[in-house]
Amino acid sequence: MLARFFDSDFFYSFRRNPVAMVSAAVVFMIIVSAVFSPWLAPHNPFDLASLNLLDSFKPPFFQADGELSYPLGTDDQGRDVLSAIMYGTRISLTVGVLAIAFAMVVGIGLGLLAGYAGGAVDALLMRIVDVQLSFPAILIALLVDGIARAALPREFHDRIQLWVLVVAIGIAQWPQFARTVRGSTMVERGREYVMAARVIGIPSVRIMLSHILPNVLGPVLVIATLNLGLAVLSEATLSFLGVGLPPTQPSLGTLIRIGNDFLFSGEWWVTIFPGLTLAVMVLSINLLGDWLRDALNPRLR
């Protein structure tokens, strides 16, 4: 299995593309440092006992007053910026991945339904997709988040804010999945294997899920990668605007918003380092997605 993978065209095109290899390495490093942050991070930013206000606003190590034990400096409460970034990336990625998973499930489900059923169902669903795609995703996520904030009791809302964001960003992104899956499903529906399955009386739901679905997943993978960057950015933007994750669960966006207050007093590192991490992460995911799109497109080979 593994040998087959290393021998494939896919892996060959990966090895021939330095940009893809570098971005894959960066994404891999960021994921590892995010997932294992409790073990890898030099400090625990959530352990209040270990915080010391005397350590606050230490500059990064390359400046005169910097210390190597706080390589990227500390914030107003003496939290290590590097550790906060590692924990923050973990939260950002969690929201991004879950949001994409949510958008994928909804988008694939409705896309299969629209493509397979056709007729009025198809027309209605695609009309909704058209309308939603003409509005920017961030605006939709913002409004869904706002409605949830108004509809749920405050305390309950604060507790499930992460899930609210997942749903808000997911709702903003499902149409792309639906449109793509619908297109490929319409092609597959006319194929002989589907007709054969129909003739022997397999129920429609099963034909959609176990026969058509595996054949339409290729393009979905590309969209998922490209949209992961967008989802992470959406979460960061919402958190930056102050309607995302609260300071008790700081994602990269929350860190940037908190650090923004100290920009004018000269403590630039509190906001710039989380910002750069976000930018590098999104750039690498996007480059990887671009490469994946080209590698999986047989016309470009």
Next chain:
Amino acid sequence: MFAFILSRLFQAVPVLLVVGAIAFTMFAYVGDPVTIMLGQDYTMAQREMLVHQLGLDQPFFVQYLNYLWAALHGNFGVSYRLARPVGALILERLPATIELSMTAAFLAVAVGVPLGVYTGIKRNSLGSRLIMIFSLIGVSLPTFLIGILLILFFAVLLGWLPSFGRGDVIRMAHWSTGFLTLSGLRSLILPAITLGLFQMTLIMRLVRAEMMEVLRSDYIKFARARGLTDRAINFGHALKNTLVPVITIIGLNIGGLIAFSIVTETVFQWPGMGLLLVQSIGVADIPVMSAYLQLIALLFVGINLVVDLLYYAVDPRLRLGKR
């Protein structure tokens, strides 16, 4: 032509009605305005009277129509947070957002198109390569980070430009403008760059791709064979034909500009509609949110309609295909 406009209008109306229904549902069912208005002590009779006065005992559909009718007259209710009519609040903030978005759009076109032409013609020069790398960074940096970096350099470190607000504005009837004062113009620079940068890189990349495509075509080769000057070929023949998709993208992206002005306005504390929306979402101020939703929907449907018409006017193939 007339039938085309009509069919587009018929498609737009249901969209607006559905968005109106969502806005109304939010307005009517999220939170309980009666409890908020009555305060702590009240009798059931008082409550029922208020419910009757507000028309909340009427059927859903009647309430919805009343709501739409009021919205059409600019009456969107009263903000919970600021206790003022939402219509007036938004009208007050509108000029700031429009001036910011229009300046950003102007900047994006004025810089993006020439850069796109340059990188399209001199594809392999050092300048083009640098511009392309710069544009890749422009695409992947989030808007708010660009704003923060600009503030850090030009406001904090260099102290050249103000970092927040609109500066002095001059009021003219219902419109307040920052274009006519020096501090207004200075305050506009950083937010406009922040908002326009993404659109600029987008326009530049599009113009570049289109230029490269057009320059390969036969009629350009023929023009060269005729011995026309480079200038006449590049600007008279090639650029003109690249503009059709560019116009469409610019039109469609005005919506994106307004959406991202929410972020830019928050970074620079720019007193526009976007800042109003973010502050309202933070405290669940439903009337402002539903009014904003409807205005944005109207704006987007309007923009899409205009872009469709523009496409129809610019591309002769579309006109012929319809017959």
